Amino acid sequence: MALEQSQKMIKKGSNMRKLVFMILCFCLLGGTTVHAESYYLQAAKSIEISAEKLQKSRDKVKEHKDIKVLDELEIPPFHKRDEWEKDSLSKTFCTGCHLSPPHTKNLRSRAFLNMHTEFIACETCHMRPENVTFTYQWLDYRTKQVLTPSVALFRQAINKDDIPKRAEEKVRKTDVMDKIAPFYKNEMALILRDHDFAKESLNIWKEGGFEDKVTRRAKIHAPLKEKGPECKVCHQTEEPLLDLKALGANKKQVKRMQTHIIPQFFKRYTEDDQKIRINSLLK
Template sequence: MSWFFECLPRQGYGVLLCLSCLGGGGFATAGEPLFVQRVESAVPTQEALTKAEEQVREHKDVKLREKMAVPPFHKRVEPPLREGETYCQGCHRPQPHGKKLRTRSFLNMHSRYIACETCHFRPEDVRLDYRWFDYAARRPAAPDGGRFRTGRNIDNSALIDGQFKIAPFYHGEPAFALPGTAFAERVAGEWKDGDLPARAQLKARLHTPLSKEGPACAKCHTEDTPLLDLAALGADSRQAAAIRKHVIPQFFDRYKSDDERLKIIDILR
């Protein structure tokens, strides 16, 4: 599958879920993850198809430099972050957020322990539950407050490597697919054999069920009906309070426009 990861577009919406789309092949069944079913029934707009074709045509692979002339000032993570933990990262880099300079670093930190689908697959007509998922063992994981980065187990390698992520579930089953499944292999074949229009159709259908923008920080970092049930994920009262009252989202809420500048000292107010 490595060739597939290298050839798919890295541009487009905030996340590309290469989970399921077979050009109307009808492979999705009721037993497939919810996202797979939604992609199979997706009907992209002409605008989405035009945009996808433009992105596929203009795509250039991103090459990461392993040895930089000037070492970065920030500490490197050893071993380096791996790609391919989720299916999304077969197309997108481990740090997929890059457009918004103000928040991209914080969003990329979240991607280590929150699945892409948690933020970008949010259908309005069904209710999703959010649980820990063990991407190494490929199975749901029990609630565990030790996985929250609130002062405990920050050096936990399972967190750094993205082994455990908060992911969406539907009717008790994962609402997402994983690399290496039969459906994913078929998608890979369609991409490999497809011409420009076929690839654009594939890309557009994959993105149709997704939200380009993820939820605002305040959707989780709030005491007013947060998106995630922190207690169900294993957080104790101290951890839940720290997450809901986190100072960084409060700082971002003070910005009234994209071009507004605040001093770093304002974070202490």
């Protein structure tokens, strides 16, 4: 009787130990995945690529031509590309393949869109999945640290006295490596150029065979949209995409951005090839 009971106890004990062991393993495994893959990477890896999409990618790779930027093509003191302009996108994954700055096609908006790449991540405009909510924060592309929201991160003058009155007055310097980027569950939702997936992709793009390039290009663009949002998506008071206040802007800056005349003017365009005369600005 006593023997039977003690055997039962041992069995129970070993079951207990098994359970504790299992819990321990579970915790350890869970604990090692401190940095989950970014939203972008998870999406790029998991979205199924249809035969149609793949064919489209094939056409795009076939049509693709590397454009050389002629840095020497300048007549001093005009049109000189400053170092910082090129630096701005040097850590960005996308400009490993795309021009820096990237927008060329839409003559009307390209200068504005390119200017925005100095302070807005490509993914903020091009990665806008349905049913997923991102938060937007200032990201330092050098250190991958989130920056404390501040009025000084914006180009907008902080108050009236800060607006330079003469051209020779020094303009407040903002850092072109600090950009408003999407975050998912408080983790960076994008990858930068030093990420393994980025390195692998750029290597395939340089050395890979045609079909490898096609498949990788399709994967890279699967979570992305061909076009970014319209200007008014950010430059409006009703439910703007970006919470400018949370990003550090003060009331004056928010108002200036949300009611800025240039993006307001863009609302008048309803057709791609529509032309609006300068004097109709007054209407």
